[in-house]
Amino acid sequence: MEEQILVSLAQKLGLEGDRIIKKAAENMRLADIRGMSSSLSSxxxxxSCKAVMCLELAATAFGEHVDKMTAIRVSGMKNKKIYNSALRAIECLLDLQSKVTVTDLVIQFGCPEAKQLTLQLLQWHGEQNTTQDNVEVSQIIFNAAALYSVCRHMKHRIEKGKLIDITGVTRALFDRVVAQMDKILSDVLKHQKNIEQKTNKRCASFIEQLEKTTDEQSPIKKTRQMDNEEDEECFEIWKEKILQAAYKALGKSYPS
Incomplete structure (x- = not known):
């Protein structure tokens, strides 16, 4: 029965070939299984609407073209926007969407400065979520949601609507993933701040000890013969060079 419906709809879409019908049937079965607990059910x-979309995805997989307006009419959907939104949801559910990396996104949205923190956020997210309960949530959604969360933190304007369009999911699902990313980002930033504070404390202690050591090794204390300004100036130059080298090794700017 299902195959007969697919054949009938395929003819209306101008599609031919058993391989497209078989692939569409496979898509429908998988969508039915995964769609029970996903946003697709909403x-x-x-x-027939799902069948048309599964046929379009099957045709695309084999390089066949489907006229969008014909597909919308045959599916019974009200307009192109609603049809495309549902099509992207099924595409995401079946993990058929194109792979979009963080690098692709930061280039497209003009925010390369957000890349490093976004990747770190995704790493933390991956460590905290080794398994996913929602099969409709794919990597592209995590990439987009993480970037959106980071850009919002950095006060970098980014078009949320375009990000959602790229992911192919509903706004509600996207917002849900962003909320998760916001919580993890807060932990990442706290961790970074703690590391920075500890590093600064160690650096300050090291510099203080180094200054003390250079004073103790002063030619004045060793020889007690620095009775003129020229010798003192030489010592200060020597001490400054030592401290500059230490600051440089620690990646710090030497205070002028």
Missing amino acids: LNLSG
């Missing part, structure tokens, strides 16, 4: 798509 779309209330009819069987």
Whole structure:
């Protein structure tokens, strides 16, 4: 019965070939299984509507073109926007969407300065979430949500609507993932601050000890013969060079 429906709809879409029908049937079965606990169920798509979309995805996989307006008409959807939104949801559910990396996103949205923190956020997210309960949530959503969270923290303007379009999920699902990323980002920033404070404390202690050591090794204390300004100036130059080298090794700017 399912195959007969697919064949009938395929003819209306101008598609031919058993391989497209078989692939579409496979897509439908997988969508039905995964869609039970996903955001797709909230779309209330009819069987014929899902069939048309699964046919379009199958055709795309084999390099076949499907006229968008014909697909919308045959599916019974109201308009192109609603159809595309549902199509992206199924595409995401089946993990058929194109792979978009963080690098791709920061280039597209013009925010390369957000890349490093976004990658760190994703690393923390991956460590805290080794398994995912929602099968419709794919890596592209995490990448986009992490970037959005970081850009918002950095006060860098980024078009949320375009990000959501790229992910192919509903706004509600995107917001849910962003909320998760916001919580993890807060932990990342706290961790960074603690490391910075500890590093600064160690650096200050090291510099203080180094200054003390250079004073103790002063030619004045060793020979008690620094009775003129020229010798003192030489010592200060020597001491400054030692401290400059120490600051440089620690990646710090030497205070002028």
